[in-house]
Amino acid sequence: MTEPDPTTSIAAGDAPALPANPDSLDAVRAALIDWYEADHRDFPWRRTEDPYEILVSEVMSQQTQLDRVVPAWEAFLERWPTAADLAAADRSDVVAFWSSHSLGYNNRAKYLHEAATQVETEFDGAFPTDPEGLQELMGVGPYTANAVASFAFNAGDAVVDTNVKRVLYRAFGVPDDDEAFERVASLVMPDGESRVWNNAIMELGGVACGTRPRCDEAGCPWREWCHAYETGDFTAPDVPTQPSFEGSRRQFRGRIVRTLGEYDELSLDELGPRVRVDYSPDGQHGREWLRDLLTDLDDDGLVAVEKRDDRTFARLR
Template identity: 75%
Template sequence: MTDTEAATEWSLPDDLEDVRETLIEWYEADHREYPWRRTDEPYAILVSEVMSQQTQLDRVVDAWEEFLERWPTTADLAAADRADVVGFWTSHSLGYNNRAKYLHEAARQVEAGEVGPDRPREGGEAAKAGGEFPTTPDELQELMGVGPYTANAVASFAFNNGDAVVDTNVKRVCYRAFDVPDDDTVFEEAANELMPAGRSRVWNNAIMELGGVACGQTPRCDEAGCPWREWCGAYASGDFTAPDVPTQPSFDGSRRQFRGRVIATLREYDELEFDTLGHRIRVDYTPDGEYGREWLAGLLADLEDDGLVDVLERDGEPVARLHR
């Protein structure tokens, strides 16, 4: 049997309406209270989605609240200095600094009216008034750094206007409960068939909650009161294998850790010669060593390409400074 033939041999329960309502009732009765679940403001939801990429949700809460307190609207974020936004990202250990850069640029796009159905077209039509968020997954993907998953999540949670969200948790649930094959196209098909029409906001929250609380890598079916036990193939068989879950590379000693240290150091000193900067960001820096000028130059070149750092010369010596 070919992989394609195997991928077609799956089906959802006949009583699909009961499957849907049981999950929604379970979610609405009790779920984790994240603050972004209490809003439908698209900017706030976009910030939560970007922050949550490969970062534990419990760690995101404080950062999300502080970020929105500092930059409560797209207008505030668009007017901010990019180095300040990146500095915030670094100080809260939120992962790749590019995400901060892209979020900042996305706010500028919204304020400039560059996204959505009324954006300027060829032929000279004027831009719409700034501050209006795109509402559909396709329009949201016009925002810098927003891919299909994030666009669909924002459309769902802000506008109740998305398709099924398919993340690692959803794949695990579909694989275990309904024997959906480990195939991204089939996962997407199954997730969309499961979702009740017009209810993407509550449904996507509910099925991701199920994967996060009851159907994790170590399942907690009875303890968490999984609402799908009567339909679940894994619960019936006791076989809780699931697709491999990607692991995030270690942050300690990683290139992105040192990118963050460069930004944090230059925020404090503004401009530093290469060797001074190198000694400040790692204890084993030696100008001619493995982690020396060549290594630092490569790191700074990446940051310069991202528009975060400028590299120039002072008195014949290379120096780095935050982009102005």
């Protein structure tokens, strides 16, 4: 039995297909790369192939708007310009920096510090060059490892993030299925071009094929092949909604870390009013509530909690 051509059988044969003609697939690839190289957003991490600088940008960019990441990234690298500098830093200073720049999830700062330490102590100061090796670093999952391998070493696989899923879903009718997205993303990416390709397809999703598509305004290079452009159906894959940040545990955890970054240590009743205005030692949002948050942060290795003279004190680790 003859195996089906993968370019015409994306998902059980029921989705619009990529161009079956190899020449057409080459044209799809060339059109995107030409579009990207002609004009794209000039983020500073796109001008470097340093894996440390790229790792910092990738970790900072998780669920943070890129325009906000730029000044934080530049300030971070000015303070800790190399992995060796970061590894030698006091982790509490790194966490305090992260919190003061509102980069979210302070655990990321802790993991970034630990990853830099691993590079120095376990890898002789040299980053692994492939996704598998990069995943050995603390806090580096498959997506981040692949991005660093792609942008630093041109040795990655196809990146699949929310933007890429939206592009593939609309352009080629790929069903809302992670395996299908991975398969088609790998199929479309030209061999040995992960650096430019992954930058280009993410740029397409961020600039031309966003939640509100800008096909003509942005000169989308895939209009002649795009299923959504042809049909006018610009629906997109379901994206999980983030829980509300306002009033969440995450918000108050961040406030605790940010506040402790300004002091050597604070007692519960000194810290509480700085975290929320309605703090009342024996009230609903009092010492027990605050202890619970501090226990989480202590378990995460971000905060040290100590009892002295019947009082509880907290400081950044």
